[in-house]
Amino acid sequence: MANVLPDIGKVSYLEIDGVNVRLATGGYVDGIPVLISSPWPESIYAFRGILPEIGKSAPYVAIDLPGFGMSQGRPDFMSPSGMGQFIASAARKLGITRMHGVGPDVGAIAMLSAAADCPGLFESLTVGSGATSVELAAGGLSDLISSSPGSFAEAEGGDLAVAFVAQSAANPIPPGVMEDYWHSSSATRFDHAANFVRSYPRELPILKEQLSQIETPVLVLAGRDDPLVPPANGRLLLDHIKHSREILLEGGHLIWEDAAMQYGAAIADWINGGYRQLDRINPHST
Numbered sequence: 001m002a003n004v005l006p007d008i009g010k011v012s013y014l015e016i017d018g019v020n021v022r023l024a025t026g027g028y029v030d031g032i033p034v035l036i037s038s039p040w041p042e043s044i045y046a047f048r049g050i051l052p053e054i055g056k057s058a059p060y061v062a063i064d065l066p067g068f069g070m071s072q073g074r075p076d077f078m079s080p081s082g083m084g085q086f087i088a089s090a091a092r093k094l095g096i097t098r099m100h101g102v103g104p105d106v107g108a109i110a111m112l113s114a115a116a117d118c119p120g121l122f123e124s125l126t127v128g129s130g131a132t133s134v135e136l137a138a139g140g141l142s143d144l145i146s147s148s149p150g151s152f153a154e155a156e157g158g159d160l161a162v163a164f165v166a167q168s169a170a171n172p173i174p175p176g177v178m179e180d181y182w183h184s185s186s187a188t189r190f191d192h193a194a195n196f197v198r199s200y201p202r203e204l205p206i207l208k209e210q211l212s213q214i215e216t217p218v219l220v221l222a223g224r225d226d227p228l229v230p231p232a233n234g235r236l237l238l239d240h241i242k243h244s245r246e247i248l249l250e251g252g253h254l255i256w257e258d259a260a261m262q263y264g265a266a267i268a269d270w271i272n273g274g275y276r277q278l279d280r281i282n283p284h285s286t
Contacts, residue, residue: 043180
């Protein structure tokens with residue numbers, strides 16, 4: 001019997017800007033929608049533990065960004081600025097004029113780039129676990145950033161992905177979800193996806209200059225013990241974004257899986273009005 005995938009809402013494919021992308025929709029019928037992008041090398045099924053909490057108070061769209069998860073890729077999207085433009089296009093395609101953006105991992109930098117370019121699109125942002133400076137990346141992420149295109153082309157990308165998740169996750173991953181992660185990075189998909197972080201030396205300095213222009217309230221939500229993206233990456237955002245605060249949860253890089261209950265509750269509190277209270281709290285509180 002095939003491995004069963006958990007219920008994350010209505011899963012479908014939609015063509016956006018010429019690429020076929022996978023998304024899941026669900027949640028409350030009214031309110032400002034939440035667009036949440038999947039981390040790498042996982043997929044939208046990484047959010048199986050947090051979407052129910054978000055969906056109690058808002059409609060949501062979980063999306064595999066182009067080249068990640070099970071979505072078709074395209075070279076011009078494989079950078080923070082390119083992916084930021086895609087996020088804006090996805091919102092237009094979905095009929096979203098105002099949204100809460102949630103972007104962990106690679107999605108963090110893409111969401112921030114989109115907010116810098118399209119400030120009117122975002123009611124709030126939740127980002128984290130994504131490198132904000134090449135010098136602040138650590139461990140295997142540093143190796144990926146400095147790798148040459150094609151470095152992993154001869155390897156089975158699915159094996160690389162599941163080995164990373166198995167090693168990094170604090171809790172067991174359901175077999176069906178792990179199989180989805182394998183297919184999301186299979187063959188050369190892992191190497192192609194790595195082009196996104198390979199663009200960081202060129203793109204992150206540009207984004208850093210744009211951060212002070214972001215007026216959107218930003219929540220930095222991450223794991224306190226992340227070995228790939230240490231908390232210094234989040235502090236860089238706090239130092240440059242006017243309206244921002246930070247919550248560090250006990251856990252590592254895959255904090256959306258390892259501490260799903262706390263992660264989902266933090267996002268729910270934020271979109272339910274926490275983002276409006278920034279002037280009343282310590283912006284650097286943890």
